[in-house]
Amino acid sequence: MKFHSWTEEDDSKLKVAIRDCQPIFDHYKEQGKTYSEANAWDAIAGRLLPDICVTGAACRRRYEKIKEKESSGWEETIEKVEAYERGLAETTFDGVSELLGNVDAIFDAIRDIREEIRELKDLWK
Numbered sequence: 001m002k003f004h005s006w007t008e009e010d011d012s013k014l015k016v017a018i019r020d021c022q023p024i025f026d027h028y029k030e031q032g033k034t035y036s037e038a039n040a041w042d043a044i045a046g047r048l049l050p051d052i053c054v055t056g057a058a059c060r061r062r063y064e065k066i067k068e069k070e071s072s073g074w075e076e077t078i079e080k081v082e083a084y085e086r087g088l089a090e091t092t093f094d095g096v097s098e099l100l101g102n103v104d105a106i107f108d109a110i111r112d113i114r115e116e117i118r119e120l121k122d123l124w125k
Contacts (some may be wrong), residue, residue, distance in 0.1 A: 004054050006062055014059060014066070017047040 004010075024040040041056030048054065054062075 004052065004058065010052055011062070012049075013048055013052065014044070014062060017044045017059075018063060020047065029111055 002014055008015075021033050021040060021044050024043050025037070028040050041060045043056070044059045045054050045056045048059070
């Protein structure tokens with residue numbers, strides 16, 4: 001099989017074929033033993049015939065390149081923001097926990113002082 005040079009039109013046909021074959025990928029995820037992912041990509045390659053004559057592996061590789069092109073960095077930015085928010089939430093939770101522990105210690109100290117004052121009042125009566 002000779003090398004195929006992908007065009008924008010080919011890419012759009014590939015995306016349509018992937019969308020149409022999505023149930024095959026879902027079946028692959030559920031029934032991994034009887035059906036392989038390679039079979040799903042071969043089905044996509046079959047949908048592209050006779051206009052585009054490529055293998056399923058070529059379709060998979062091309063789709064990965066398309067996803068890389070379309071990825072404008074937002075996924076990475078979203079992951080960084082989510083990691084920052086998780087870290088902020090954890091830090092806040094730890095700070096609140098420490099603060100609550102300090103408040104409990106202060107209340108215990110006040111309770112002890114009140115008890116000592118009560119004992120002193122009883123002595124002075």
